[in-house]
Amino acid sequence: MAPRTLYDKIWDAHVVAQEPDRPAVLYIDLHLVHEVTSPQAFAGLRTRGLRVRRPDRTFATMDHSVPTRRGLAVVDPAAAAGEAQLRTLAANCSEHGITLYDMNSPHQGIVHVIGPELGLTHPGSTIVCGDSHTSTHGAFGALAFGIGTSEVEHVLAAQCLLQQRARTLEIRIDGTRAPGVTAKDVVLALIAQIGVAGATGCVIEYTGSAIRGLDMEGRMTVCNMSIEAGARAGMIAPDDTTFAYLAGREHAPRGAAWDAAVERWRALRTDDGAAFDRTVTLDARAIEPMIAFGTHPGMGIAITARVPSPDATADAGQRAALDRALRYMGLSPGEPLLGRPIDTVFIGSCTNARIGDLRDAARVMAGRKVAAGVQALVVPGSRAVKRQAEAEGLDRVFLDAGAEWREPGCSMCIAMNGDRLEPGQYAVSTSNRNFEGRQGPGGRTFLASPLTAAAAAVTGRITDARTLTQEPR
Amino acid sequence: MTPFTTLESTVVVLPLDDIDTDQIIPARFLQGTDKVGLGDHLFADCGRNPDFPLHAIGARLAKILVAGANFGCGSSREHAAWALVDRGFRAVIARSFGDIFRQNAIKNGLLPVALDADAHARVIAARAADPRCFVRVDLPAQRVSIAGDPTASFGFAIDRFARHCLINGVDELGYLLGFEDRITDHERRHP
Ligand code: SF4
Numbered sequence: 147m148a149p150r151t152l153y154d155k156i157w158d159a160h161v162v163a164q165e166p167d168r169p170a171v172l173y174i175d176l177h178l179v180h181e182v183t184s185p186q187a188f189a190g191l192r193t194r195g196l197r198v199r200r201p202d203r204t205f206a207t208m209d210h211s212v213p214t215r216r217g218l219a220v221v222d223p224a225a226a227a228g229e230a231q232l233r234t235l236a237a238n239c240s241e242h243g244i245t246l247y248d249m250n251s252p253h254q255g256i257v258h259v260i261g262p263e264l265g266l267t268h269p270g271s272t273i274v275c276g277d278s279h280t281s282t283h284g285a286f287g288a289l290a291f292g293i294g295t296s297e298v299e300h301v302l303a304a305q306c307l308l309q310q311r312a313r314t315l316e317i318r319i320d321g322t323r324a325p326g327v328t329a330k331d332v333v334l335a336l337i338a339q340i341g342v343a344g345a346t347g348c349v350i351e352y353t354g355s356a357i358r359g360l361d362m363e364g365r366m367t368v369c370n371m372s373i374e375a376g377a378r379a380g381m382i383a384p385d386d387t388t389f390a391y392l393a394g395r396e397h398a399p400r401g402a403a404w405d406a407a408v409e410r411w412r413a414l415r416t417d418d419g420a421a422f423d424r425t426v427t428l429d430a431r432a433i434e435p436m437i438a439f440g441t442h443p444g445m446g447i448a449i450t451a452r453v454p455s456p457d458a459t460a461d462a463g464q465r466a467a468l469d470r471a472l473r474y475m476g477l478s479p480g481e482p483l484l485g486r487p488i489d490t491v492f493i494g495s496c497t498n499a500r501i502g503d504l505r506d507a508a509r510v511m512a513g514r515k516v517a518a519g520v521q522a523l524v525v526p527g528s529r530a531v532k533r534q535a536e537a538e539g540l541d542r543v544f545l546d547a548g549a550e551w552r553e554p555g556c557s558m559c560i561a562m563n564g565d566r567l568e569p570g571q572y573a574v575s576t577s578n579r580n581f582e583g584r585q586g587p588g589g590r591t592f593l594a595s596p597l598t599a600a601a602a603a604v605t606g607r608i609t610d611a612r613t614l615t616q617e618p619r
Numbered sequence: 620m621t622p623f624t625t626l627e628s629t630v631v632v633l634p635l636d637d638i639d640t641d642q643i644i645p646a647r648f649l650q651g652t653d654k655v656g657l658g659d660h661l662f663a664d665c666g667r668n669p670d671f672p673l674h675a676i677g678a679r680l681a682k683i684l685v686a687g688a689n690f691g692c693g694s695s696r697e698h699a700a701w702a703l704v705d706r707g708f709r710a711v712i713a714r715s716f717g718d719i720f721r722q723n724a725i726k727n728g729l730l731p732v733a734l735d736a737d738a739h740a741r742v743i744a745a746r747a748a749d750p751r752c753f754v755r756v757d758l759p760a761q762r763v764s765i766a767g768d769p770t771a772s773f774g775f776a777i778d779r780f781a782r783h784c785l786i787n788g789v790d791e792l793g794y795l796l797g798f799e800d801r802i803t804d805h806e807r808r809h810p
Binding site: 169183185231277293296303305373467561582587 | 637642653692722727795796802
């Protein structure tokens with residue numbers, strides 16, 4: 147057989163049918179569901195008199211619009227509207243026999259945090275969810291991508307999707323990251339380089355020593371933001387790091403089945419001589435802590451750099467976009483970002499709310515205080531992350547610093563639950579989108595790593611975490 | 620799905636690249652459990668600006684939206700396509716589209732038309748010269764033309780299955796369920 151890429155192998159193993167001039171019928175191994183993009187899909191099934199084909203391959207959680215204040219009786223009208231969606235999801239799951247991690251479940255959390263955590267995310271599998279950051283699961287060598295609600299209905303009914311084969315893009319990142327440079331900085335640097343449409347129509351495979359050197363959480367952070375470069379999916383071939391993470395998790399295979407699975411999974415790599423449609427390379431040694439200053443994640447610069455000038459941008463469309471972004475953000479070309487006052491810090495989201503992210507933030511905040519006038523929210527990605535953080539005493543670090551320690555959910559990443567910026571406010575956020583109004587109408591978002599976000603919390607300004615003295619005052 | 624063959628309409632131009640689905644329909648309007656009424660919230664936040672092109676006289680009648688490159692990037696929310704359709708749009712002309720948005724649009728009878736730079740600029744120039752200018756989209760012929768300008772006729776690419784589904788109003792789920800036996804067979808081979 148001709149040499150194949152990792153994507154080719156997973157694709158080939160899941161094609162149920164391929165008629166001439168038609169998209170492939172692709173089998174879906176795992177379907178993750180949440181409250182916001184599923185109600186209309188279940189309603190569609192009902193209209194057609196269909197049942198969910200594989201409730202055993204379907205798992206649901208509540209995350210996007212859940213309150214993150216403990217015991218919050220609904221006080222915010224936005225949260226009240228979200229309640230109806232939560233009730234609808236519960237009713238749909240019970241009607242169709244779907245496992246639901248609801249607000250009383252010890253497993254509840256952001257869909258892309260709990261899938262891996264529960265061992266549902268398997269190498270070589272196809273995974274979809276009505277959510278663009280499904281690309282996160284590609285960190286395990288799965289083909290994982292976001293779909294719209296019509297497609298959610300398709301998967302519920304048929305456990306398959308109609309799919310065109312994507313182009314393949316290799317992102318090769320070699321070299322060792324400098325201290326203080328995280329997976330988030332790597333992916334922000336990548337998107338700054340290739341642009342928010344740089345990978346449109348493509349499935350990315352991340353390769354190279356800098357990727358191999360990341361732990362699973364770092365790999366998830368990178369794959370998570372593949373969609374911000376326009377990619378359908380991002381993936382990393384599984385290795386011992388992957389297997390070590392999965393071993394013993396609730397939905398991972400056990401005993402002899404585990405050994406057989408690992409043997410199969412070891413074949414999940416791009417063959418020598420297999421061709422990608424395109425390859426882009428980055429040198430990890432050249433990457434600095436990054437910050438996205440504009441209104442999409444591709445407008446990113448090293449934290450020590452100055453805001454670029456639209457005049458220096460050749461492409462007319464890009465120039466107009468940058469000009470508009472600077473006006474929205476209230477920034478001038480050439481000004482430094484370091485030292486700029488901010489109002490809010492959000493540490494959370496499916497990009498950066500895992501235990502390693504919270505440890506990073508706690509390391510910076512330990513023994514320091516959140517700056518006067520700054521609101522700092524720490525929102526763990528799941529109940530399991532929250533329990534682990536509390537077992538390690540990280541909650542005390544955050545609370546002692548004057549930050550808020552919240553219940554798990556998407557929270558201010560999408561601002562559907564009442565956690566949001568006020569118009570004009572500036573935030574440093576560890577989430578993935580700085581689109582206009584994403585964190586609240588008129589809100590202005592700087593995207594960065596948990597280290598940078600924590601440094602902003604304690605100084606009240608955009609700060610290079612590497613310049614904070616090791617020993618706090 | 621409503622079939623799509625040809626469409627002739629005035630256009631609204633949003634001359635911006637990278638319009639994401641959060642702009643098209645902000646997250647706070649995603650809390651419903653049905654698809655109706657989303658058109659009222661289309662571009663809700665940009666729309667606060669009185670100069671926003673969707674507020675222009677006659678914009679309500681336009682069935683074609685013209686935007687820049689990478690239209691519909693970002694969130695997978697199909698609400699973006701629902702909102703555009705609910706507001707009366709049947710086609711979006713852009714330089715390129717976000718992948719998930721393009722799929723969502725097709726499933727809702729909203730035609731995504733990707734034009735090359737030259738053709739795209741001609742459409743925008745025609746609208747700038749005459750706000751009432753009509754643009755014609757012919758899906759079977761895969762052409763966009765500008766009324767009153769015989770030199771302005773531009774081809775566009777679309778994948779054959781999407782074209783087939785749009786022209787014939789094909790129900791994709793019905794088509795997919797036709798593979799029942801093969802799906803069952805796959806499940807037997809990969810338990
Ligand atoms: S944390 Fe943000 S990006 Fe992730 S699933 Fe939730 S809303 Fe989407």
